[in-house]
Amino acid sequence: MKQKKMAYYGKKILIFIFSVLILSITVFYVARLAPGDPLVSYYGERSEKMSPEEREWAMEKMGLNDPISVQYIKWAKNALHGDFGISFKYKQDVTEVIGGRIGNTLILGGIGFLCIFGGSLLLGILCAWQEDKLTDRILCKLGTISSCIPEFWIALVLILIFSVNLRILPSSGAYSTGKAGDIGDRVIHLVMPLAIVILEHLWYYAYMIRNKILEEVRADYVLLAKAKGLNKKKIMFHHCIRNVMPAYLSIMAIAVPHILGGTYVVESVFSYPGIGALSYESARYHDYNLLMLLCMMSGILVIFCNIVSQTINEQIDPRMRAEEITEQSEVVEQ
Amino acid sequence: MKNEVLIDVKHLTHLFQLTKKMKVRAVDDVSFQIRKGEIFGLVGESGSGKSTVARCLMNIYQPTKGEIWYHDVNVCDKKEARKNKKMLQTRRQMIFQDSASSLNQKMKVADIIAEPMKIQHVTPKRGSFRKEAAFQMEYVGLDESFLDRYPSELSGGQRQRVAIARSLSMEPEFLAADEPIASLDVSIQAQIVNLFRHLQQEHGFTFLFIAHDLAMVEYLCDRVGVMYHGKLVEMADAEELFANPVHPYTQTLLSAIPVPDPIRERKRVLRTYDGEELENSEWTEITPGHFVLLPHSESGKGVQS
Amino acid sequence: MEQLLEVKNLSVSIDGLAGEVQVVRDVSFSLKKGEVLAIVGESGCGKSMLCKSVMKLLPPSARITNGSISVCGQDITGYREKEMQNLRGKTFSMIFQDPMTALNPTIKIGKQIAEAVIIHNKKSSKEEVYQKVLELMELVGITHPKERYHQYPWQFSGGMRQRCVMAIALAADPDILFADEPTTALDVTIQAQILDLLREIQMKLGTATILVSHDLGVVARVADRVAVMYAGKIVEIGTAEEVYYDPRHPYTWGLMKSLPAFARGKESLYTIPGMPPTLINPPKGDAYACRNEYALNIDYEEMPPMFQITDTHYAATWLLDPRAPKIESPIGGRKH
Numbered sequence: 001m002k003q004k005k006m007a008y009y010g011k012k013i014l015i016f017i018f019s020v021l022i023l024s025i026t027v028f029y030v031a032r033l034a035p036g037d038p039l040v041s042y043y044g045e046r047s048e049k050m051s052p053e054e055r056e057w058a059m060e061k062m063g064l065n066d067p068i069s070v071q072y073i074k075w076a077k078n079a080l081h082g083d084f085g086i087s088f089k090y091k092q093d094v095t096e097v098i099g100g101r102i103g104n105t106l107i108l109g110g111i112g113f114l115c116i117f118g119g120s121l122l123l124g125i126l127c128a129w130q131e132d133k134l135t136d137r138i139l140c141k142l143g144t145i146s147s148c149i150p151e152f153w154i155a156l157v158l159i160l161i162f163s164v165n166l167r168i169l170p171s172s173g174a175y176s177t178g179k180a181g182d183i184g185d186r187v188i189h190l191v192m193p194l195a196i197v198i199l200e201h202l203w204y205y206a207y208m209i210r211n212k213i214l215e216e217v218r219a220d221y222v223l224l225a226k227a228k229g230l231n232k233k234k235i236m237f238h239h240c241i242r243n244v245m246p247a248y249l250s251i252m253a254i255a256v257p258h259i260l261g262g263t264y265v266v267e268s269v270f271s272y273p274g275i276g277a278l279s280y281e282s283a284r285y286h287d288y289n290l291l292m293l294l295c296m297m298s299g300i301l302v303i304f305c306n307i308v309s310q311t312i313n314e315q316i317d318p319r320m321r322a323e324e325i326t327e328q329s330e331v332v333e334q
Numbered sequence: 335m336k337n338e339v340l341i342d343v344k345h346l347t348h349l350f351q352l353t354k355k356m357k358v359r360a361v362d363d364v365s366f367q368i369r370k371g372e373i374f375g376l377v378g379e380s381g382s383g384k385s386t387v388a389r390c391l392m393n394i395y396q397p398t399k400g401e402i403w404y405h406d407v408n409v410c411d412k413k414e415a416r417k418n419k420k421m422l423q424t425r426r427q428m429i430f431q432d433s434a435s436s437l438n439q440k441m442k443v444a445d446i447i448a449e450p451m452k453i454q455h456v457t458p459k460r461g462s463f464r465k466e467a468a469f470q471m472e473y474v475g476l477d478e479s480f481l482d483r484y485p486s487e488l489s490g491g492q493r494q495r496v497a498i499a500r501s502l503s504m505e506p507e508f509l510a511a512d513e514p515i516a517s518l519d520v521s522i523q524a525q526i527v528n529l530f531r532h533l534q535q536e537h538g539f540t541f542l543f544i545a546h547d548l549a550m551v552e553y554l555c556d557r558v559g560v561m562y563h564g565k566l567v568e569m570a571d572a573e574e575l576f577a578n579p580v581h582p583y584t585q586t587l588l589s590a591i592p593v594p595d596p597i598r599e600r601k602r603v604l605r606t607y608d609g610e611e612l613e614n615s616e617w618t619e620i621t622p623g624h625f626v627l628l629p630h631s632e633s634g635k636g637v638q639s
Numbered sequence: 640m641e642q643l644l645e646v647k648n649l650s651v652s653i654d655g656l657a658g659e660v661q662v663v664r665d666v667s668f669s670l671k672k673g674e675v676l677a678i679v680g681e682s683g684c685g686k687s688m689l690c691k692s693v694m695k696l697l698p699p700s701a702r703i704t705n706g707s708i709s710v711c712g713q714d715i716t717g718y719r720e721k722e723m724q725n726l727r728g729k730t731f732s733m734i735f736q737d738p739m740t741a742l743n744p745t746i747k748i749g750k751q752i753a754e755a756v757i758i759h760n761k762k763s764s765k766e767e768v769y770q771k772v773l774e775l776m777e778l779v780g781i782t783h784p785k786e787r788y789h790q791y792p793w794q795f796s797g798g799m800r801q802r803c804v805m806a807i808a809l810a811a812d813p814d815i816l817f818a819d820e821p822t823t824a825l826d827v828t829i830q831a832q833i834l835d836l837l838r839e840i841q842m843k844l845g846t847a848t849i850l851v852s853h854d855l856g857v858v859a860r861v862a863d864r865v866a867v868m869y870a871g872k873i874v875e876i877g878t879a880e881e882v883y884y885d886p887r888h889p890y891t892w893g894l895m896k897s898l899p900a901f902a903r904g905k906e907s908l909y910t911i912p913g914m915p916p917t918l919i920n921p922p923k924g925d926a927y928a929c930r931n932e933y934a935l936n937i938d939y940e941e942m943p944p945m946f947q948i949t950d951t952h953y954a955a956t957w958l959l960d961p962r963a964p965k966i967e968s969p970i971g972g973r974k975h
Binding site for chain 1 (some may be wrong): 694696699720721723725726727728729732733735740741742744745746752755758759804807808811815817879949
Binding site for chain 3 (some may be wrong): 348531549552553590
């Protein structure tokens with residue numbers, strides 16, 4: 001049994017490693033195929049005035065003249081030792097560049113994720129409970145509208161209302177200058193970006209939960225549960241929601257990268273110093289090393305979450321673990 | 335003509351792979367023949383492999399072992415089957431249990447019936463596909479006004495007739511009907527069974543009729559095979575089988591037929607069978623045309639009697 | 640004898656897209672303690688809706704438009720959900736057609752049965768509940784209950800699952816058991832076993848049973864009384880012997896004649912011509928008139944009342960009116 005488990009998880013890890021490898025190769029090649037001049041990010045304005053010889057020398061120095069496969073192998077070798085190179089733009093180790101900003105993104109995305117996680121479940125249950133009554137109908141309409149409006153537009157409207165007109169919330173940044181350690185100040189800066197991250201994703205997941213629960217409510221076993229005298233609350237919580245949970249957990253695991261992607265957009269609108277804004281810059285200025293690490297981080301997160309959600313599904317649903325066979329079928333061991 | 339063999343199944347075995355290590359023996363060394371112009375019934379409980387046999391006959395499954403001869407073509411041989419693809423696809427047709435899901439809900443009845451002809455590029459004999467469809471409708475006892483309706487507007491019995499009309503449109507000689515009446519009401523069942531009877535007697539179609547309603551099988555079929563756990567345990571003329579069941583499973587099955595007669599029904603004694611000696615048995619002909627899977631010790635006697 | 644359940648002039652409608660469908664029309668019947676009443680009819684005749692309306696398990700679009708339901712002398716027609724919950728399981732319980740979907744796939748069988756036990760015995764200890772569950776499992780013929788307690792529904796065969804559903808239905812010792820096509824999804828051999836179990840339990844516990852089925856053979860084995868339903872109405876009701884050996888309604892004749900058991904050696908099976916009417920605008924007269932070869936003119940004009948034939952046998956056909964021409968029943972006759 002133990003061996004079986006080892007093999008099971010071993011297989012998952014192998015799939016993970018293989019996916020990461022493919023991802024890194026693809027990102028590496030695609031980044032270099034994109035048109036643009038990588039020297040701009042290192043030398044800035046100066047690069048335009050460089051002579052062909054100087055350019056040649058600079059390219060050589062940065063290792064950009066080698067064939068892409070050689071470049072990749074060099075990069076991979078260093079990466080395995082923890083050296084991801086320096087950022088062309090910031091002239092710093094990319095890990096340091098990212099390290100300074102990742103905290104902000106994690107706070108925004110993390111809190112957003114938790115709110116969406118809890119909120120969508122509650123909202124979904126509420127709607128399913130009130131199915132087709134006024135509450136449900138109003139929530140459904142509002143939810144659909146909220147998720148149809150593009151996030152950057154709402155962001156601008158909110159900035160207009162709360163920063164420009166009412167002047168109660170700051171319009172950009174993660175903290176006011178000189179107040180990096182002030183928690184209250186940071187919280188105020190978080191309010192609007194967080195509101196948008198949540199608003200944009202909450203209904204999507206709540207609606208999914210609502211429909212999943214309703215699917216269960218229509219199942220035959222609910223009729224039997226009713227016939228044996230269970231009340232609505234017990235049926236809902238002991239039967240329907242219980243059956244929805246595995247699906248919900250796996251959906252939420254896939255939601256992690258989805259919500260993170262949402263924070264990227266929000267970050268660039270609010271000039272919030274997180275890795276979202278950073279990824280955008282690095283792609284634009286051909287800051288290859290930075291882009292590479294950022295892509296790898298997001299990619300690994302996506303792959304990891306997918307594998308986790310799949311594992312959750314297999315572990316929770318007893319039928320998926322089924323290796324035993326129902327009694328009526330005659331089985332031949334071969 | 336009645337004795338000409340149309341389909342000859344020899345030692346058919348089909349395994350289903352469940353997981354890497356486990357296989358289910360859905361059909362286990364089954365041999366039987368279907369003669370031209372007869373209705374051959376296959377009965378057994380769910381999971382006994384009767385549907386799998388039908389699907390092997392229709393090339394839906396590739397059997398693991400064994401041969402199925404249709405006229406002189408071995409349909410299990412991929413090469414031969416491909417060479418005779420057109421003949422096999424037009425002459426054999428299948429009817430499924432759930433006509434609601436085997437008919438495309440988005441197509442009109444006329445298109446459903448004509449579809450096989452379009453697929454096989456058959457030029458309609460009666461001028462147009464629509465006329466052809468109308469002709470088939472009349473054949474199965476449906477009014478022409480149904481041509482422009484959708485399956486959802488029809489009742490279960492009418493849908494099943496449309497399914498039959500569709501399979502008849504290719505002018506097949508062999509029809510495999512997998513539980514065609516199981517989901518229908520009693521009085522509608524009677525209509526469909528009458529239609530099968532009519533098609534067989536007036537037009538000479540050959541049927542494989544799979545069912546679990548033994549009373550209908552007794553009424554409709556010429557010969558019957560009984561399956562249990564993937565094995566054919568008994569086969570005989572319907573009259574003979576229902577009068578003198580030999581295999582204990584057949585006896586169990588017959589004892590379970592409900593009779594619409596309260597006094598007799600309440601007294602009816604059920605038999606049980608749990609598969610004893612099934613592994614160690616041999617296919618034996620006890621009287622001409624009556625085959626039983628008998629345990630080795632008894633089969634010796636059986637041959638002589 | 641005491642009437643356990645009394646249904647009077649019950650009508651049920653479903654609001655559909657095309658209009659109001661009258662699925663149950665003016666149905667009256669009663670059920671005595673410990674008897675088995677079978678309701679027979681084709682799909683869509685309202686037999687299943689009839690059961691669900693007594694238990695108030697109707698879909699949201701359906702409602703009771705007329706009539707009354709009383710259980711043990713108490714009128715429950717106006718009962719609300721809360722009050723119904725106390726009755727369900729204890730006074731009446733139900734088993735369903737498809738045992739494959741009637742059990743929650745993610746909960747162990749034992750727990751699902753225990754849940755039903757706890758609802759109506761809230762004070763019992765864990766051990767008592769466990770013992771009661773084992774008892775129930777044995778009662779419905781599940782072998783090795785202790786091991787089976789911890790298994791999931793998919794580890795059971797169809798017949799075994801139907802037994803589990805029965806254990807759940809019997810958990811609180813109900814007075815009335817509704818069995819809605821309990822054997823339709825099962826094999827013939829299993830079907831007979833479940834029917835015998837139903838009969839056995841009914842004898843042992845004295846549970847009155849309403850068996851809904853489309854199969855006249857199934858009904859013959861267990862029913863004390865039989866009601867035949869057509870187009871939302873009960874057209875004939877009587878003891879099993881009366882309905883099988885002396886049927887009076889032309890629809891009952893048609894149903895019986897279409898069975899292969901009555902056609903042995905004949906060229907073709909009898910079929911009832913035409914189709915059942917839609918119940919959105921049911922016909923003014925007898926709904927069966929247009930399919931009835933014995934139909935009288937009045938059948939098209941006026942709904943026939945229930946004519947009494949014996950103390951227990953009633954049928955709704957104008958043929959029983961003293962003025963109607965005498966027609967020899969095409970089947971039946973006593974076969975004792």
